[in-house]
Amino acid sequence: MTPTLTNAKTPAINALSFGAGVQSSALLLMSAHGLLPRIDYAAFADTGWERPETYAALDRLENEVAKPAGIEIVRLRAGDIRRDALDPNSRFSTMPLFIRNRDGSKGMLRRQCTSTYKIKILLAEARRRLGAEVFDDGRVGRVKRGQSLSMWVGISSDEFHRAKDSGVKYAVNTFPLLELGLTRADTQAYLDQHGFAAVSKSACIGCPYTSNAGWRRLRDDQPEQWNEAVEFDHAIRAGNARANANGRPLLGQAFLHPSLLPLDEAPIDAPPQRRHLRIVGQNESVDWENGDPDGCSPWACRSGQPEQPPGFSEVAA
Numbered sequence: 505m506t507p508t509l510t511n512a513k514t515p516a517i518n519a520l521s522f523g524a525g526v527q528s529s530a531l532l533l534m535s536a537h538g539l540l541p542r543i544d545y546a547a548f549a550d551t552g553w554e555r556p557e558t559y560a561a562l563d564r565l566e567n568e569v570a571k572p573a574g575i576e577i578v579r580l581r582a583g584d585i586r587r588d589a590l591d592p593n594s595r596f597s598t599m600p601l602f603i604r605n606r607d608g609s610k611g612m613l614r615r616q617c618t619s620t621y622k623i624k625i626l627l628a629e630a631r632r633r634l635g636a637e638v639f640d641d642g643r644v645g646r647v648k649r650g651q652s653l654s655m656w657v658g659i660s661s662d663e664f665h666r667a668k669d670s671g672v673k674y675a676v677n678t679f680p681l682l683e684l685g686l687t688r689a690d691t692q693a694y695l696d697q698h699g700f701a702a703v704s705k706s707a708c709i710g711c712p713y714t715s716n717a718g719w720r721r722l723r724d725d726q727p728e729q730w731n732e733a734v735e736f737d738h739a740i741r742a743g744n745a746r747a748n749a750n751g752r753p754l755l756g757q758a759f760l761h762p763s764l765l766p767l768d769e770a771p772i773d774a775p776p777q778r779r780h781l782r783i784v785g786q787n788e789s790v791d792w793e794n795g796d797p798d799g800c801s802p803w804a805c806r807s808g809q810p811e812q813p814p815g816f817s818e819v820a821a
């Protein structure tokens with residue numbers, strides 16, 4: 505029997521916020537298999553600098569799961585996060601870069617990228633689906649009062665604290681995995697069972713939230729992408745190009761790694777007992793070795809309050 509989802513009773517449209525990671529991929533499969541109500545569309549917000557395995561998983565899930573089930577996958581893009589950071593003529597929303605301030609204190613830029621490159625375009629697509637006007641320049645207008653759709657977000661029961669509202673009335677965030685009481689392990693098992701064991705979290709190649717383990721994997725397994733990240737890290741030392749061109753230079757130096765060292769010199773290979781100490785001062789509660797298992801998910805994990813390691817304070821861009 506197809507389970508009924510609380511928020512899916514009212515809205516006529518079921519949308520999936522689709523990152524091609526473990527939980528949202530499990531939701532796509534469950535919907536395609538009839539274990540959950542039918543998704544009308546799954547929206548992938550592409551920052552332009554996702555990992556090759558994310559694009560590969562997206563293609564495979566589209567061809568082998570979504571298309572046969574008649575589920576549309578829509579790829580949305582607000583720009584190219586890497587190019588935009590380096591181009592003085594591009595609009596840029598700051599990444600959560602680690603900053604060494606001029607007085608030697610540590611900071612972290614306020615994260616705007618998840619909102620610009622993911623949430624805003626997912627919501628614009630939602631408004632478009634709800635019949636809002638699309639202007640010549642691509643902007644999408646408002647929805648009529650009372651209209652809404654159900655936005656499925658992949659949060660498992662062991663991570664319920666990550667569940668957040670969308671912040672707008674016309675997109676009602678819905679958490680099918682929570683309602684079904686499924687854990688992350690359950691969703692991974694479901695993917696394994698259906699031949700999608702290799703699905704991994706989605707995140708930008710040069711995301712400052714990348715854990716030490718993630719950087720080592722990139723360096724050891726994907727040298728081309730590692731070189732991109734190292735090059736980018738060097739290029740953003742003085743902050744983003746647009747701000748500098750507009751006379752708002754960064755008052756300090758920016759880094760991708762919280763050690764405030766160039767990425768290719770950062771202590772990503774330090775013995776485990778030293779990684780926390782070197783990276784976040786004396787506080788060992790931040791797991792920078794393994795990082796966050798979920799990557800950059802709109803309306804989950806990092807899209808809420810900025811997460812800064814102890815000892816880092818927020819720095820305005």
Ligand code: SF4
Nearest residue numbers: 617618707708711800
């Ligand atoms: S993965 Fe990181 S850099 Fe990319 S949008 Fe998310 S928070 Fe920003």
